[in-house]
Amino acid sequence: MNRKIVALVAAFGLAACCSPAWAAWPEDKPIEVVVGFAPGGGTDVMARKLLPFVERALGGKAKFVVLNKPGAGGEIAFMSIARGAPDGHAIGVVNVPGYNFLPMTRKTQYSTDDIRLVARVVEDPNVVVVPADSKFSNLADVVAALRDKPGSVTFGHNGAGTNGHLAIRMLGAAAKVEPNEISYRGTAAQRTDLLGGHLDIGMITLSEIPELHGTNKGPLRVIAILSKKRFASLPEVPTAEEAGFPVVTTAERGFAVPKGVPDDIVRRLEAGIEEGLRNPEYLSGSPGDEPVIAFLPGAEWQKHLDAMSEALRPFAEQMRAAEQK
Numbered sequence: 001m002n003r004k005i006v007a008l009v010a011a012f013g014l015a016a017c018c019s020p021a022w023a024a025w026p027e028d029k030p031i032e033v034v035v036g037f038a039p040g041g042g043t044d045v046m047a048r049k050l051l052p053f054v055e056r057a058l059g060g061k062a063k064f065v066v067l068n069k070p071g072a073g074g075e076i077a078f079m080s081i082a083r084g085a086p087d088g089h090a091i092g093v094v095n096v097p098g099y100n101f102l103p104m105t106r107k108t109q110y111s112t113d114d115i116r117l118v119a120r121v122v123e124d125p126n127v128v129v130v131p132a133d134s135k136f137s138n139l140a141d142v143v144a145a146l147r148d149k150p151g152s153v154t155f156g157h158n159g160a161g162t163n164g165h166l167a168i169r170m171l172g173a174a175a176k177v178e179p180n181e182i183s184y185r186g187t188a189a190q191r192t193d194l195l196g197g198h199l200d201i202g203m204i205t206l207s208e209i210p211e212l213h214g215t216n217k218g219p220l221r222v223i224a225i226l227s228k229k230r231f232a233s234l235p236e237v238p239t240a241e242e243a244g245f246p247v248v249t250t251a252e253r254g255f256a257v258p259k260g261v262p263d264d265i266v267r268r269l270e271a272g273i274e275e276g277l278r279n280p281e282y283l284s285g286s287p288g289d290e291p292v293i294a295f296l297p298g299a300e301w302q303k304h305l306d307a308m309s310e311a312l313r314p315f316a317e318q319m320r321a322a323e324q325k
Helices: 002-024 042-057 072-082 098-105 139-148 163-175 187-195 263-278 280-285 298-324
Strands: 031-035 064-068 090-096 115-131 154-157 180-183 201-205 220-225 250-258 293-297
Touching (some): 031 072, 042 115, 072 090, 098 298, 115 187, 139 220, 163 201, 187 201, 187 220, 263 280
Parallel strands (some): 154 180, 154 201
């Protein structure tokens, strides 16, 4: 009997110790949000614009702090999420397909089994961007140049295994050409080299060029979009399939937490993200993200990723084989 009493007292003490920390979330201390790319890119801008509205949805007392940890195509940030404390104060943005594709190509410092998806925010198609004074006016011109001289056109992407990297590989396979791939630490760096004449093609996403939406005029211009259909924000830009190359690639971005975060915190965070995305003030102030918002609850997003991973497996095998040569 005494042992039972001692056990009950111990259990009660443990509950009393732990419950207040969970009950106080999210206002008890700042919530660190890891972003795997440099400031100024699509992932960073999305997080910084949306999170203030998530704070409001969570009652106004939450405080998110964005930490940029660029490098290795997002792997450094994904590792930070996986190894974070499972208390709801260490979360991050995951970028698909890099998040689920990288572990298929090599041994990574994280496992997707150690991460729980909370919510998808956007599904953002790749676009082919060139300087305004580029000699390339359409995708057919780019392919013709590469067929004439393999490797003569440089394509920027944000790291091995990222959506841009896969888009370049898929386009190269569809057109039977060999682009010259250049890896960057973020879209901001791609922009700098495009504007400076050091990069021919930027493989970025639709949300990352909001200044071109509706006009496609400025120091940069879009010559193709890798989606199933044209977008209303760039109605005159043809799809890659219209140009003769049936390639569809998107970047999905959303939030995730370490595997052990309590269910109630995950549910509140998911609901806060969904409410933030519906806020009219957020929608009007985020012209880049608004056309590509595609909310999915974490469990549904995980099912979607499982199916995607199977489709990406052949590309992962090609990359492993190429590295072994």
